[in-house]
Amino acid sequence: MNVQLKDKKECIFQHTLVLIKENGFHGTPMSQIAKQSDVAVGTIYHYFPSKEVLILELYNYCKNKIHQYIFENLDENISYQKKFELVFYRITEFNIHNDVIFSFMEQFYNSPYFELEHCNNRDGIYEQNHFLDFLQEGINNNHLRKIDVYTLTSAFIGTSVSFSKSILNRRVEYDENNLKELIKIIWQGSKQNNEI
Amino acid sequence: MNVQLKDKKECIFQHTLVLIKENGFHGTPMSQIAKQSDVAVGTIYHYFPSKEVLILELYNYCKNKIHQYIFENLDENISYQKKFELVFYRITEFNIHNDVIFSFMEQFYNSPYFELEHCNNRDGIYEQNHFLDFLQEGINNNHLRKIDVYTLTSAFIGTSVSFSKSILNRRVEYDENNLKELIKIIWQGSKQNNEI
Amino acid sequence: MNVQLKDKKECIFQHTLVLIKENGFHGTPMSQIAKQSDVAVGTIYHYFPSKEVLILELYNYCKNKIHQYIFENLDENISYQKKFELVFYRITEFNIHNDVIFSFMEQFYNSPYFELEHCNNRDGIYEQNHFLDFLQEGINNNHLRKIDVYTLTSAFIGTSVSFSKSILNRRVEYDENNLKELIKIIWQGSKQNNEI
Amino acid sequence: MNVQLKDKKECIFQHTLVLIKENGFHGTPMSQIAKQSDVAVGTIYHYFPSKEVLILELYNYCKNKIHQYIFENLDENISYQKKFELVFYRITEFNIHNDVIFSFMEQFYNSPYFELEHCNNRDGIYEQNHFLDFLQEGINNNHLRKIDVYTLTSAFIGTSVSFSKSILNRRVEYDENNLKELIKIIWQGSKQNNEI
DNA sequence: CATGAATGAGGATTCATTCAT
DNA sequence: GATGAATGAATCCTCATTCAT
Numbered sequence: 001m002n003v004q005l006k007d008k009k010e011c012i013f014q015h016t017l018v019l020i021k022e023n024g025f026h027g028t029p030m031s032q033i034a035k036q037s038d039v040a041v042g043t044i045y046h047y048f049p050s051k052e053v054l055i056l057e058l059y060n061y062c063k064n065k066i067h068q069y070i071f072e073n074l075d076e077n078i079s080y081q082k083k084f085e086l087v088f089y090r091i092t093e094f095n096i097h098n099d100v101i102f103s104f105m106e107q108f109y110n111s112p113y114f115e116l117e118h119c120n121n122r123d124g125i126y127e128q129n130h131f132l133d134f135l136q137e138g139i140n141n142n143h144l145r146k147i148d149v150y151t152l153t154s155a156f157i158g159t160s161v162s163f164s165k166s167i168l169n170r171r172v173e174y175d176e177n178n179l180k181e182l183i184k185i186i187w188q189g190s191k192q193n194n195e196i
Numbered sequence: 197m198n199v200q201l202k203d204k205k206e207c208i209f210q211h212t213l214v215l216i217k218e219n220g221f222h223g224t225p226m227s228q229i230a231k232q233s234d235v236a237v238g239t240i241y242h243y244f245p246s247k248e249v250l251i252l253e254l255y256n257y258c259k260n261k262i263h264q265y266i267f268e269n270l271d272e273n274i275s276y277q278k279k280f281e282l283v284f285y286r287i288t289e290f291n292i293h294n295d296v297i298f299s300f301m302e303q304f305y306n307s308p309y310f311e312l313e314h315c316n317n318r319d320g321i322y323e324q325n326h327f328l329d330f331l332q333e334g335i336n337n338n339h340l341r342k343i344d345v346y347t348l349t350s351a352f353i354g355t356s357v358s359f360s361k362s363i364l365n366r367r368v369e370y371d372e373n374n375l376k377e378l379i380k381i382i383w384q385g386s387k388q389n390n391e392i
Numbered sequence: 393m394n395v396q397l398k399d400k401k402e403c404i405f406q407h408t409l410v411l412i413k414e415n416g417f418h419g420t421p422m423s424q425i426a427k428q429s430d431v432a433v434g435t436i437y438h439y440f441p442s443k444e445v446l447i448l449e450l451y452n453y454c455k456n457k458i459h460q461y462i463f464e465n466l467d468e469n470i471s472y473q474k475k476f477e478l479v480f481y482r483i484t485e486f487n488i489h490n491d492v493i494f495s496f497m498e499q500f501y502n503s504p505y506f507e508l509e510h511c512n513n514r515d516g517i518y519e520q521n522h523f524l525d526f527l528q529e530g531i532n533n534n535h536l537r538k539i540d541v542y543t544l545t546s547a548f549i550g551t552s553v554s555f556s557k558s559i560l561n562r563r564v565e566y567d568e569n570n571l572k573e574l575i576k577i578i579w580q581g582s583k584q585n586n587e588i
Numbered sequence: 589m590n591v592q593l594k595d596k597k598e599c600i601f602q603h604t605l606v607l608i609k610e611n612g613f614h615g616t617p618m619s620q621i622a623k624q625s626d627v628a629v630g631t632i633y634h635y636f637p638s639k640e641v642l643i644l645e646l647y648n649y650c651k652n653k654i655h656q657y658i659f660e661n662l663d664e665n666i667s668y669q670k671k672f673e674l675v676f677y678r679i680t681e682f683n684i685h686n687d688v689i690f691s692f693m694e695q696f697y698n699s700p701y702f703e704l705e706h707c708n709n710r711d712g713i714y715e716q717n718h719f720l721d722f723l724q725e726g727i728n729n730n731h732l733r734k735i736d737v738y739t740l741t742s743a744f745i746g747t748s749v750s751f752s753k754s755i756l757n758r759r760v761e762y763d764e765n766n767l768k769e770l771i772k773i774i775w776q777g778s779k780q781n782n783e784i
Numbered sequence: 785c786a787t788g789a790a791t792g793a794g795g796a797t798t799c800a801t802t803c804a805t
Numbered sequence: 806g807a808t809g810a811a812t813g814a815a816t817c818c819t820c821a822t823t824c825a826t
Contacts, residue, residue, distance in 0.1 A: 008810095024308045026222040029795055040812045042798080051796065103306070109361075110302045112220045147377040150362050155381050158358020163350035165305075170346070181343040185351050189385030225820055236787040238824085247821065416700045418614040421799055432808040434802085443800065498698040501753075502691070504612045539769040542754050547773050550750020555742035557697075562738070573735040577743050581777030596789095617816060628791045633818065 009047055012037045013058050017100040025055065025107060056117060059108050062101045067130060069094050080143040081191070085183050087134060088160060092182075095164035096174055102164060131157060144190050152190060159186050205243055208233045209254050213296040221251070221303060252312070255304050258297045263326055265290050276339040277387070281379050283330060284356060288378075291360035292370055298360060327353060340386050348386060355382050401439055404429045405450050409492040417447070417499060448509060451500050454493045459522060461486050472535040473583070477575050479526060480552060484574075487556035488566055494556060523549060536582050544582060551578050597635055600625045601646050605688040613643065613695060644705060647696050650689045655718060657682050668731040669779070673771050675722060676748060680770075683752035684762055690752060719745060732778050740778060747774050 015036040019028040030051055034041045048054040070090045074083060095102040108114055135152050138144035144152065163182055167174045211232040215224040226247055230237045244250040266286045270279060291298040304310055331348050334340035340348065359378055363370045407428040411420040422443055426433045440446040462482045466475060487494040500506055527544050530536035536544060555574055559566045603624040607616040618639055622629045636642040658678045662671060683690040696702055723740050726732035732740065751770055755762050 022308075026795095027308055030797080031795075034813095041796090042813065043811055045797070046810065106306045110299070110306050112218075112223060145377070145381070147381075148371070148374045150366070150368075151359060151374040151378050152381070154359035154362050155355045155378060158354035158356070159351045160354070162354020162357065163347060166346050166350050172346075175344070178344045178347040181341070182347050182351060185341070185343075185348075185385035186381075187385070189381035189383075226822085227820070230788090237822085238787055239785080241822070242785070414700075419700060422801080423799070426809090433800090434808055435806080437801070438806065495698070502694045502698050504610075504615055537769070537773070539773075540763070540766045542758070542760075543751060543766040543770050544773075546751035546754050547747045547770060550746035550748070550753075551743045552746070554746025554749065555739060558738050558742050564738075567736070570736045570739040573733070574739050574743060577733070577735075577740075577774075577777035579777075581773035581775070614816095618818080619816080622792095629818080630792065630820080631790055634789065639817070 008039070008043075009057075012039070012044060012047065012054070013061055016054065016058055017062075017104050020107065021100045021103040025111060025113075052113070052116075055108070055113055058104065059113070059117060062105055065098075065101065066091075066094060066105075071130060071134075080138055080141065081187065083134075084138065084143070084187060084190075087131075088156065088183050088186060089179065091157070091160045092164055092179055095160065096167055099168055102168070106161070106165070138190075142192050145192055155190065156186060204235070204239075205253075208235070208240060208243065208250070209257055212250065212254055213258075213300050216303065217296045217299040221307060221309075248309070248312075251304070251309055254300065255309070258301055261294075261297065262287075262290060262301075267326060267330075276334055276337065277383065279330075280334065280339070280383060280386075283327075284352065284379050284382060285375065287353070287356045288360055288375055291356065292363055295364055298364070302357070302361070334386075338388050341388055351386065352382060400431070400435075401449075404431070404436060404439065404446070405453055408446065408450060409454075409496050412499065413492045413495040417503060417505075444505070444508075447500070447505055450496065451505070451509060454497055457490075457493065458483075458486060458497075463522060463526075472530055472533065473579065475526075476530065476535070476579060476582075479523075480548065480575050480578060481571065483549070483552045484556055484571055487552065488559055491560055494560070498553070498557070530582075534584050537584055547582065548578060596627070596631075597645075600627070600632060600635065600642070601649055604642065604646055605650075605692050608695065609688045609691040613699060613701075640701070640704075643696070643701055646692065647701070647705060650693055653686075653689065654679075654682060654693075659718060659722075668726055668729065669775065671722075672726065672731070672775060672778075675719075676744065676771050676774060677767065679745070679748045680752055680767055683748065684755055687756055690756070694749070694753070726778075730780050733780055743778065744774060 012033065016028065016033050019032055019036060022028075030041055030044060033054075034044055037044070044054065048057065070087060074086070078086075131153050132149055135144060135156060136149045139146055139149060139152070159182060163179070166172075208229065212224065212229050215228060215232060218224075226237055226240060229250075230240055233240070240250070244253065266283060270282065274282075327349050328345055331340060331352060332345045335342055335345060335348070355378060359375070362368075404425065408420065408425050411424060411428060414420075422433055422436060425446075426436055429436070436446070440449065462479060466478070470478075523545050524541055527536060527548060528541045531538055531541060531544070551574060555571070558564075600621065604616065604621050607620055607624060610616075618629055618632060621642075622632055625632070632642070636645065658675060662674070666674075719741050720737055723732060723744060724737045727734055727737060727740070747770060751767070754760075
């Protein structure tokens with residue numbers, strides 16, 4: 001029963017993601033979501049009280065997927081540098097291989113929906129709080145330069161997002177070497193005493 | 197006459213920008229643009245054949261504003277590093293002080309509109325071509341690391357965009373010192389032989 | 393078993409009345425009736441084949457309640473005038489103390505539902521047939537003026553309904569003296585040879 | 589221009605009245621009003637922001653029609669009794685000959701719409717305030733019995749309404765003699781010192 | 785050039801009803 | 806009997822666009 005519910009919501013989420021990537025929020029009517037999900041319009045309203053709530057729940061669903069992918073099974077025994085590189089690597093990989101989620105998240109952050117969410121959840125963008133924590137740890141332990149952690153996070157995430165977008169938009173085959181170079185750039189720029 | 201035309205278009209552009217930042221593309225009907233611009237709906241259709249074209253022209257209008265601001269009067273006699281830093285500084289300043297344009301551009305890039313534009317104009321994001329040229333020059337002249345220029349551009353622009361967004365979203369007073377640190381990061385990471 | 397059935401129908405009736413007074417026929421979906429009655433929607437459809445039938449049965453349920461209240465235990469040994477006054481008194485008291493039924497009946501009579509019912513049951517309004525009979529008796533026995541009995545009934549019932557509505561709408565505490573005055577008016581106007 | 593506006597609103601009002609008498613508020617979709625009025629749905633929304641407001645404005649439109657009909661050109665030189673009879677006569681005539689308005693008003697008063705209106709305008713029913721004033725005058729000048737004016741108004745209006753409804757529902761040819769008898773009833777009941 | 789009334793396709797949402805469990 | 810998930814027709818309303826003045 002509970003499985004069924006989860007399955008149906010999941011099903012609606014997945015098809016909504018595809019449609020939104022293709023046509024945007026407003027190019028995606030509920031009727032189309034219903035058709036793709038192979039349910040009646042009314043059924044969607046059985047699970048979500050409104051389109052807005054559907055979008056908002058979808059946002060949380062995606063956020064969780066991202067976090068799980070990035071922060072789960074992060075070996076604590078490797079050096080901070082390795083972790084830094086691994087996290088960056090994972091964000092980027094996730095974005096590139098989950099283009100429907102990536103596209104949705106970017107649209108979401110740049111839409112009025114985000115304001116709604118943002119009111120409750122400060123530090124919203126890309127659940128930066130997890131990233132903030134991770135980078136703050138690096139600063140505290142002298143792995144990273146002692147600067148405003150928000151600023152550092154901007155460099156960290158913005159670089160990954162922009163790179164992913166560039167790959168996806170140019171519809172260019174993703175070359176792992178480029179990602180490795182990018183990681184070098186961001187590590188070189190962020191690490192402690194790189195001025196010596 | 198020509199001035200009048202430019203003025204009226206300009207007027208429509210400005211009010212559209214404000215409305216779109218506030219309410220998004222689809223929360224901004226033509227009727228509202230008309231009301232804010234103090235003209236009749238029909239008048240807008242006198243200047244633009246459709247809403248889509250209005251948006252597309254607005255995009256080009258903004259693009260030009262940005263380029264003018266960033267690349268005009270760029271003293272050729274200063275060192276590449278200074279120019280690198282200046283360009284980064286200018287992008288970020290522009291974004292922060294022109295939030296309606298910044299918001300519009302971000303919405304645009306993450307909307308289906310961009311696809312339309314993108315078909316004609318390759319290398320679309322943030323008119324990366326100018327930035328691409330600028331960074332390519334740095335690579336060619338051994339100021340920057342010899343890596344894929346698109347990748348480098350991602351780091352350059354993504355960092356600025358993300359930082360600007362962080363300032364604007366957190367509604368935090370912008371601290372120039374943080375921007376200076378950010379510039380250090382991106383320069384340290386990008387410059388040639390920083391591994392020596 | 394039969395008790396159970398009656399109880400469940402009764403329960404549904406009562407909650408429907410409250411909801412309809414509050415929100416009207418069309419502001420009262422089956423789902424809400426179900427929720428208030430603490431049963432599933434399907435259960436309602438077990439007892440009533442459709443919403444229309446539910447409403448129609450509810451109408452008959454109310455009609456019977458009203459008649460029982462008004463005409464049962466009507467002492468035949470008192471004078472016609474006393475009976476006339478008592479009946480008027482009872483209608484009004486009933487309306488005022490059973491506002492959910494009163495409101496439902498008034499909505500019903502002024503809705504297209506009534507047409508449906510009316511086709512089968514002529515003389516529908518307020519089950520005027522009982523009142524018609526009662527007043528016809530007064531006419532026949534020279535207690536009341538010899539005029540069209542429908543016209544007389546209009547004066548009789550319309551006055552009571554309008555008075556009740558006035559009390560209920562103004563949300564004014566009901567003053568029995570006013571009702572007594574009203575009864576004087578209607579009796580003075582209706583009784584035989586009041587012109588002498 | 590102003591005439592056109594008034595004409596279009598008037599046109600919408602008239603067709604709405606017919607439809608509502610036929611099918612009730614909720615059996616009358618905007619699309620049908622549009623079709624009957626020979627305009628597009630959007631046009632209705634050009635004149636009225638919502639269905640609710642259309643209904644509310646229609647209510648005021650009807651109220652005014654009724655008042656004009658009843659209280660305009662009321663010869664001040666005739667006796668109070670004559671005026672009393674004339675006003676009663678006019679209400680009833682109006683109801684019977686304007687069945688679409690009458691039906692609308694009755695539905696309105698017994699619907700949740702009325703609550704909305706009622707909040708602003710106390711003494712709402714049948715714009716009783718005008719009737720209240722008229723009857724209060726009769727009480728003050730010793731033409732009518734000294735009782736609560738609301739109670740008196742209930743008898744006055746309720747009787748007329750009920751009579752009109754009886755005519756209209758029974759689809760019986762209206763016999764003016766019955767109305768004259770009714771007027772006798774109500775006058776006999778209401779006039780001063782009728783007990784002597 | 786400018787206006788804004790008119791259009792109607794299209795979208796979000798509701799709700800009476802069904803039916804498998 | 807009882808449940809409530811599923812259905813989809815029907816409703817209200819929006820808004821890009823047109824065109825007569």
